[in-house]
Amino acid sequence: MSVVGRVRDDLAARGLLDGLPAAFLAGVTRFATPPAAELDTLRTAAGDLAARLAAGEAGDDDLPLITRVAYVAGHGGLLAAHGVRTPSYDVLGSYRDNLTTPVGPQLEERPRAGDRRWRVLGRDVGFPLGVPACVLNGGEEWVRFHARNGFSVLTYKTVRSRAHQPNVQPNWTFAPRPPADVVVSDPWDWMAPGSPDVSTVNSFGVPSPAPEEWMPDLERSLAAVDADQLLLVSVMGEGEGTGLVDDFAQVAGMAQEAGAPVVELNLSCPNTLSSSPDGVKPPLCLDADATLAVVEGVRRALDDRTGLVAKLSWLDEPGLAALVPRLAPLVDGVAGINTLQSRVVRSDGEPTFPGRALAGLSGAAARDAALDLTRRLVGLRETGGHRFDVLAMGGVTDVASFAALFEAGADAVQSASGAFADPFLARDCIAALGDTLPRSVPR
Known part of the structure; x- marks a missing residue:
């Protein structure tokens, strides 16, 4: 039986077919209502699809629409159970609900590149x-989910010294329009899973459970990865001056205590709330002196056995050239880029994320910026005789975009929007390049 047939039978067995159009429209209008003409088009498409499914007339050509309708209707897990490429995070659900429930498809066996290995940190x-x-x-x-799907360089989400709540929803939307000075993204926008052109914008803030929750979870997460997989831990402090440095050092020490082999300093978040007119702060790494103070303080606080990575946002040429020589002696790696802080509105001109004019743009729209920073980082490493590893990210949505960053000199590559929209991304990269990717270590 075809995938469409299996999905149809599962929807019918669960009594979901009749209510599918209404559930889809409830998801579409969860955070805002599309213009009447667009809403009518979506309503008609969902209704016609449900009728074809009920009559047993839906075919393989309907799978893209089935994926959109079922996912937005809250049935992403059903799609995943049948191996359908579907986003792994439920953008309509709360941050807390998503913490324990990846909704994307998981492979039965982890894909591997034979016995080849690459040295990272x-x-x-x-x-x-x-x-x-x-x-x-x-x-x-989530760590188990991605490790099973073949992602081998994972960074545990930023943790903090006390609990922080996420920004109000919506938190994550697709950005299908060409990038511009102002990003236009509606909460009901959609891009097909597996599309190399996928871009998204997000405004989560920097939520974190309390240490008494995240520390034992981190210990379990570290135990969940294989010996040839690496789990870093991202940390972030708060405060001003020495208070900021001390808080970064405290939470880094907590991560080390929980077993983290490598701590990554989040110096680049574009979504930290503030009382400014835009509602968010600029990334910390734009202030070179504050950045160095944090890195120096954390390096002193950690054992020598614990690796240290500094994560940066996109920096212009003078800014990066001035920072890297000061940063290099203190760290084992430099990661970048984070999402691009951008002004984001709906198609009606209202903020996509109420109360926050700025949010983080990622995916294909960030690809050129990521390549630019990676090439400059690698160049500064070579000309300065430095020894830090480069963890590159931004715009990695398919095999070609992974290869581009690796060929630019990155020691490892990471993907957020790409992995969200296509949980099979690592499998595809391993299948295409596992036998030929250069710079593997002798065994």
Whole structure:
């Protein structure tokens, strides 16, 4: 039986077919209502699809629409059970609900590049592709999910010294329009899973459970990855001056105590709330002196055995050239880029994320910026004789975009929007490049 047939039978067996159009429209209008003409088009498409499914007349050509309708209707897990490429995070659900429930498809066996290994931050990994610090690595179940799907360089979502709540929803939307000075993204927008052109915008803030929750979860997450997979831990402090440095050092120490082999400093978040007119702060790494103070303070606080990575946002040429020589002696790696802080509105001109004019743009729209920063980082490493590893991310949505960052000199590559929209991304990269990707270590 075809995938469409299996999905249809499952929807029918659960009594979901009749209510599918209404559930889809409830999802479409969850955070805002499309213009009347667009809403009518979506209503008609969902109704006609449900009728074809009920009559047994839906075919393979209907799978893209089935995927959209079922996912938005809240049935992403049903799609995943039948191996359908579907986004792994439920953008209509709460951050807390998503912490323990990836809704994307999981492979029965982890894909591997034979016995080949690549050296990343002093460890040998099965393939140099992973998922960065974000909600896609918010807890043990997410780490298990991505490790099983072949992502081998994972960064546990940013944790803090006290609990922080996420920004109000919506938190994550697709951005299908060409990038511009102002990003237009509606909460009901959609891009097909597996599309290399996928872009998204997000505004989660930097939520974190309390240490008494995340520390034991981190211990379990570290135990969940294989010996040839690496789990870093992202940390972030708060405060001003020495208070900021001390808080970064405290939470880094907590991560080390929980067993983290490598701590990544989140110096680049574009979504931290503030009382400014835009509602958010600029990334910390734009202030070189504050950045160096944090890195120096954390390096002093950690054991020598614990690796240290600094995560940066996109920096212009003078800014990066001034920062890297000061940063290099203190760290084992530099990661970048984070999402691009952008002004984001709906198609009616209202903010996509109420109360926050700025949010983080990622996916294909960030690809050129990521390549630019990676090439400059690698160049500064070579000309300065530095020894830090480069963890590159931004715009990795398919095999070609992974290869581009690796060929630019990155030691490992990570993907957020790409991994969200296509949980099979690592499998595809391993299948295409596992036998030929250069710079593997002798065994």
